[in-house]
Amino acid sequence: MINNLMPSDQLKSRQEGVVAELTTNNKNTLRKLMSMGILPGTSLKVIQTFPSYVFQVGYTQVAVDKEIASVILVNAINH
Amino acid sequence: MSMPLEITYDHSVELAIAKITDLLKSQYVLSKRAISLLLLQEDEDILELVKGSEIKNFSKIVQIIEETKKKNDRPLNYIISLSRQQRVDALANSAIVKVEKKESRLAESISRLTMNPITGIPILLLVLYYGLYKFVGEFGAGTIVDFLEEHIFGVYINPWVNGTAQALIPWSWLRDLLANDYGIITLGIRYAVAIILPIVGTFFIMFSIIEDSGYLPRLAMLVDRVFKKIGLNGRAVIPMTLGFGCDTMATMVSRTLETRRERIISTLLLALAIPCSAQLGVILALLSGAPGALPVWLIFIGLIFLLIGYLTSKLLPGDKPSFYMEVPPLRLPKLSNVLTKTYTRMQWYFVEIVPLFILASILIWFGNLTGLFGVAIGWMQPVMNFIGLPDKAAEAFLFGFFRRDYGAAGLYDLQQAGLLTSRQLVVAAATLTLFVPCIAQFSMMLKERGLKTALAIAGFIFPFAFIAGSAFNWILTTFKVLQ
Structure with a gap:
């Protein structure tokens, strides 16, 4: 099992990982992500990638667009 | 019984909290530590409040906030949330036992089908066809409107009102x-009761069902x-x-x-x-x-x-x-919730x-x-x-x-x-x-x-x-x- 860092919009469907960092200093975007419980350390699983990204984050499912997904840096687990 | 959850933040944040707490002279509903934290997160309401109550020290407080912002390369709001998240995770992990469950498989499968x-x-087309076209269009705007419009108003109310007026x-x-x-x-009244009421009513019923289903x-x-x-x-x-x-x-x-x-x-x-x-x-x-x-x-x-x-x-x-x-x-959807929502919306509609x-x-x-x-x-x-x-x-x-x-x-x-x-x-x-x-x-x-x-x-x-x-x-x- 090799770990590698990548933005969540480059993950494939059903891929899992742990959020490593939120790569933006835009307060609005940070606030949105935090309000959905997306913070470094939370586990993330990709449910689908089209037409929008849907992630399982902790106990909730969230839908985000590509712009928001691209700032979530994930430590991906390769099976 | 409840007790406050003590969180120790990043060193620069703790330092700023100590300095701001000293400068806060008025009485607040919240603790001075909480006020300081909200000020560091640049909460607009609290900034406004403190600007009014700490006339002498407000500029010093703003200076501390700015200095702390400069010391950190990420927004303070984010840094504070991170510390809280870590504390909450630790607390949750010590208290929650996760049991693998299989009961919601069906709901999860349907959920995936609606999102693919x-x-x-x-x-979506089925929902529109049965919900909007069949239920609202044919049943509400067709069957019910015909009945109220042609039978109740056309045969009874209008001729009676016209005759009495005459x-x-x-x-x-x-x-x-x-x-x-x-x-x-x-x-x-005829348009409101015989045409609009059945159409809007059936629509609000359908909308409440869709809304409640998630x-x-x-x-x-x-x-x-x-x-x-x-x-x-x-x-x-x-x-x-x-x-x-x-x-x-x-x-x-x-x-x-x-x-x-x-x-x-x-x-x-x-x-x-x-x-x-x-x-x-x-x-x-x-x-x-x-x-x-x-x-x-x-x-x-x-x-x-x-x-x-x-x-x-x-x-x-x-x-x-x-x-x-x-x-x-x-x-x-729960029937009682759907009915309550429909009723509230209909009431709003009628009053307006x-x-x-x-x-x-x-x-x-x-x-x-x-x-x-x-x-x-x-x-x-x-x-x-x-x-x-x-x-x-x-x-x-x-x-x-x-x-x-x-x-x-x-x-x-x-x-x-x-x-x-x-x-x-x-x-x-x-x-x-x-x-x-x-x-x-x-x-x-x-x-x-x-x-x-x-x-x-x-x-x-x-x-x-x-x-x-x-x-x-x-x-x-x-x-x-x-x-």
């Missing part, structure tokens, strides 16, 4: 105010890409869908959208291209008589919606929309709308009595001919000023009398759909968007509806569609 475009779009009221102006063609009871966030996710093209994000699907019930209510709900730009675009599109359920019901009934008319109308309105949305998003300055939404689990119906009846009565309407109808006739309609349609359009569905219902009467061809019917229905929002919606636009924006939107829609109607008529005539 390949299965999700057919599911027998008891010696003045014809008062008779006409209450009864006959444009009376408060025979027109205003389907709307999935729909928002499906349409986000298309909505981005018209300057909105997927979230706007909620006011847009609600608009098919009542555009006035939807205009109010559009305040939940994030940016001013999105609020203006959605207000414009609601006023222009989203027919409300009352109008939709009458239009469905109107067009179902002419084969092929409904799809042609639908395509035209759909294209106008996308075109105007696209152009507006190009013209209006402002930030690009972004989409994020929590997707709650799908669940079976019925007085306007009565007002509209009075205005129409006044217009007829003074002959003002005759003059206005005379002015409207060339406009009618411009979009290929007979002179008689002017009356329906004039009433459309007062209520969009009055206009559509007026066309219904013309069609019943066999005065319109299929092409004229479709052009008339399309122009009326685009044409001015009703009085209630316009007043909501004024309240929510302000005078300038509301007038600009109305000033655009008025000529545009007729130009688009004329172009539509030209296209249908040239390509010999629906002759």
Whole structure:
């Protein structure tokens, strides 16, 4: 099992990982992500990638667009 | 019993908290530590509060906040949330035992089907067909309206009101105010109770069921890409869908959208291209008589919606929309919740709308009595001919000023009398759909968007509806569609 860092919009469907960092200093975007419980350390699983990204984050499912997904840096687990 | 959860933050944050706490001299409802933390996160309300209460020290506090911001390369809000998250995770991990469960597999599978475009779009079409077309269109606007309109009002109430007025009221102006063609009871109350009530009622029942099932966030996710093209994000699907019930209510709900730009675009599109359920019901009934008319109308309105949305998003300055939404689990709606929601919405609708119906009846009565309407109808006739309609349609359009569905219902009467061809019917229905929002919606636009924006939107829609109607008529005539 090799770990590698990548933005969540480059993950494939059903891929899992742990959020490593939120790569933006835009307060609005940070606030949105935090309000959905997306913070470094939370586990993330990709449910689908089209037409929008849907992630399982902790106990909730969230839908985000590509712009928001691209700032979530994930430590991906390769099976 | 409860106790405060102590969190130790990053060193620079703790240092700042200590300094600010010292500078806070007034009494607050919250602890000074909490106030300091909120100040560091630049909470606008607290900043305002402290600015007022710490007149001497406020500039020193701002200086500390700025210094702390400089020491950290990430926003303080984020750094503080991170520490809290770590503490909460540690606490949760020590207290929660996770049990693997299998019970919600079915709900999860259905959820995936609604979100995958390949299965999700057919599911959406099924929801629209059974929910909107069959239930609201055929059952609400067909069966129930026919029963109330033709049997209850047509056979019992109207003849009785007209007869009583004839027998008891010696003045014809008062008779006409209450009864006959444009009376408060025979027109205003009849439209409100026999046409609007069943249509809006069935729509609100359906909307509450869809809302409670958790389907709307999935729909928002499906349409986000298309909505981005018209300057909105997927979230706007909620006011847009609600608009098919009542555009006035939807205009109010559009305040939940994030940016001013999105609020203006959605207000414009609601006023222009989203027919409300009352109008939709009458239009469905109107067009179902002419084969092929409904799809042609639908395509035209759909294209106008996308075109105007696209152009507006190009013209209006402002930030690009972004989409994020929590997707709650799908669940079976509870009957009691659905009924309560429907009841509350119907009550709102009646309190807001019925007085306007009565007002509209009075205005129409006044217009007829003074002959003002005759003059206005005379002015409207060339406009009618411009979009290929007979002179008689002017009356329906004039009433459309007062209520969009009055206009559509007026066309219904013309069609019943066999005065319109299929092409004229479709052009008339399309122009009326685009044409001015009703009085209630316009007043909501004024309240929510302000005078300038509301007038600009109305000033655009008025000529545009007729130009688009004329172009539509030209296209249908040239390509010999629906002759």
